[in-house]
Amino acid sequence: MIKGLNWLSTFLEQKVNSVKQGGLCVACLSSKAFNGLCQPCRDDLPVNRWRCRCCALPLAFPSSELLCGDCLKHPPPFETSFVPWRYQYPLDGMIGRYKYNGQRKFGRPLMSDFAGLLEQALQSGSITRPAALVPAPMDARRRRRRGFNQAQDIAETIGGQLNIPVATGLVERVRRVRSQRELNREARLANLRGVFEVVSEVPERVAIVDDVVTTGATVRVLASGLREAGAREIQVWALARTPG
């Protein structure tokens, strides 16, 4: 029932949004917006240009070919990441309003640009087309409080534009975890052990979808579970990555 409503609201919003030209910029209220953002505000989005080639961690030097220290020391259980922005001003505020205040108009321009960038990357062959998108699951209590799972919302929106199915319910979050914020790397991974359960068949090629990748611990644990359940090629697709 809830799933159906989610789908319906996404569908209706896409319909309303199909008139892309015009409308107000969600960031500065300029009337020259395209897909919800004007060009100057779009130019302000912090592009994640220099990054680790596997986990997309922002790097301080001009490279997108090297691995970060963490990926060198502990190779991740996924092949690559597509994360076009850094979680910095003004994008952090936009994502915050979208997910904590439920103001979807702040998420929509990002999702729409994200889908466009993914489409280009798929066409140029710099990333491969997954058979399904796997939204990072949110625990049920938090989802009830927030009203929606933003990873699911993003996956449905980009999946609709790219014509890739969303594997809803493939993975469940089976227990809550305490806040990761104060924990070091090992403690974070230990804290997340056993938190996800893969409950149905996994396609060979999947992309995990999330809004923001922070420490990367969640996507690592999720990717391990998918790999154990039969996935052979796993990508991570997210809007933004926090600087290390």
Ligand SMILES: [Zn+2]
């Ligand atoms: Zn603007």
Ligand SMILES: [Zn+2]
């Ligand atoms: Zn890395």
